[in-house]
Amino acid sequence: GAVAGGTEPSVEAGMRMLHAGGNAVDAGVASMFAAMVTEFSHFGFGGEAPILIRTKDGRVLSIAGIGTMPQSATADFFRGRRLRMGEVMDLEPNGLRAMVPVAGVMAAVVPGAIDAQLLALREFGTKSAAEVMAPALELADGMPLDEMRAGAISYSRRFFELWPDAMNMFMPGGKRPIIGEVFRQTDLARTMRAMIEAERKAKAAGQKREAAIDAVRDYFYRGEPARKIDAFMKANGGLLRYEDMAAFRLTVEEPVMG
Numbered sequence: 001g002a003v004a005g006g007t008e009p010s011v012e013a014g015m016r017m018l019h020a021g022g023n024a025v026d027a028g029v030a031s032m033f034a035a036m037v038t039e040f041s042h043f044g045f046g047g048e049a050p051i052l053i054r055t056k057d058g059r060v061l062s063i064a065g066i067g068t069m070p071q072s073a074t075a076d077f078f079r080g081r082r083l084r085m086g087e088v089m090d091l092e093p094n095g096l097r098a099m100v101p102v103a104g105v106m107a108a109v110v111p112g113a114i115d116a117q118l119l120a121l122r123e124f125g126t127k128s129a130a131e132v133m134a135p136a137l138e139l140a141d142g143m144p145l146d147e148m149r150a151g152a153i154s155y156s157r158r159f160f161e162l163w164p165d166a167m168n169m170f171m172p173g174g175k176r177p178i179i180g181e182v183f184r185q186t187d188l189a190r191t192m193r194a195m196i197e198a199e200r201k202a203k204a205a206g207q208k209r210e211a212a213i214d215a216v217r218d219y220f221y222r223g224e225p226a227r228k229i230d231a232f233m234k235a236n237g238g239l240l241r242y243e244d245m246a247a248f249r250l251t252v253e254e255p256v257m258g
Helices: 008-019 024-038 113-124 129-141 145-154 162-172 185-206 209-223 223-234 241-246
Strands: 053-055 058-065
Touching: 008 024, 024 113, 024 129, 053 113, 058 113, 113 129, 113 209, 129 185, 129 209, 162 209, 185 209, 185 223, 209 223, 209 241, 223 241
Parallel strands: none
Antiparallel strands: 053 058
């Protein structure tokens, strides 16, 4: 087998699944979960994951993996609204209007990557959510910063300064990160452990593998993470709400062909 990824840890996560007897989808999902932890300069738990899967019989299927905008994020809402600090890299002197911000809470959509990966695992994989998330959880507990991630943190300082929670996680004490320093994402690790626990409880209640994976999806989109996202957005002027999270559900689709 072969695994391609953006970092050595994400590739190693996929190879672990192959060595443990998993199939290509198990490996791909494990790699993506690990990438969401290690490649936060480009990809994260709030991100997107369009997926194409080729089955043994040669059929290709699609999982969109793209989150929806909040219900209240209408075109009329953004028309006439001035962009603010932290929503674009540089503000124009006269204040750009009629644009959707590229950063900050106003740009947030429902996280699509989690549901996409768990749906792929449910329908086409063989492993449990706990198994494919295990490498990512280890990395969230502690991983050495590489040059790209250390640089991305330093480059993004002006955004972190707008959000105390982000500043505390990425630059505790305002310190610039050092290459090779062990970086810990304790809140993310706690969320992942709670997701794994949802699967364990479902299995203990007699649920089959597919239903147990659905329990992980339900926990993230209809449980504590969704409620915390709702509370943060309300407190900080964002649009994403619990109802947006709870209504989100991906399906396996026929891919668009060219």
